[in-house]
Amino acid sequence: MISLQAVNRAICALYQKALDAAGTGAKLVAEDVSKPIIRPSGKVELEDGTDARLLASGRERTATFRLYYFAKDRDRPKLENLAVRGAIGEAFLDGITVEDTYLGIDEGVSFTVTDGVLVASLELTLTEPVPEADAEPMEELNLDLEVT
Structure with missing residues (x-):
């Protein structure tokens, strides 16, 4: 099972x-x-997510990561934001590899700029098998359907 801490480390490494x-x-x-805020700098935050059981043998977790970029010049951030946006798009284009497991980015990377701060959002879905609990196997059932 991949931990969210491992996913966070992989995202931080790609973002850097x-x-x-x-x-x-x-x-x-x-x-x-x-x-x-120290400028220029970046910041990674874990936002909303879910954790659900899929049938009896699987688990699905979702997580949204937001990558913030604070440009050096807060009054004229456009060119820096464009450069960082392009670099983030390239870095996350092929998804993320965490502990030898490939994670695709569900809807790609979305970008917004608020008050000169670039925000990139990544939505991830992690689907994993859940090991079955150790139990005794069922006994064999013999059924005779012939009516006498």
Whole structure:
């Protein structure tokens, strides 16, 4: 079973590669930042998700990750946001590999810009088998359907 922590690490690694490729010099910062925002920087947050059982043998988990980019110049972020957007699109184009397991991105990466902050959203679905509980096998049932 793939943990959400492992998925988060893989996303952070790909996002940092995208930031490096965009040439911004930005680094990822912790999610729970209480101090003023360091610019340029990136941030990854885990948002909404579900965890459900599929029939008797499977489990499906969904998670939404949001990647934030805070441009160096908060008053003129357009060109930096475009460079980072392109780099994120390239980095996540082929999905994510976590612990030798490929995860496709359900609807691709969606982008929005709010107050000059670029936000990329990734929605993932993890479908995994659930091992059956150890139990005694059923006894053999012999049924005679012939009426006498």
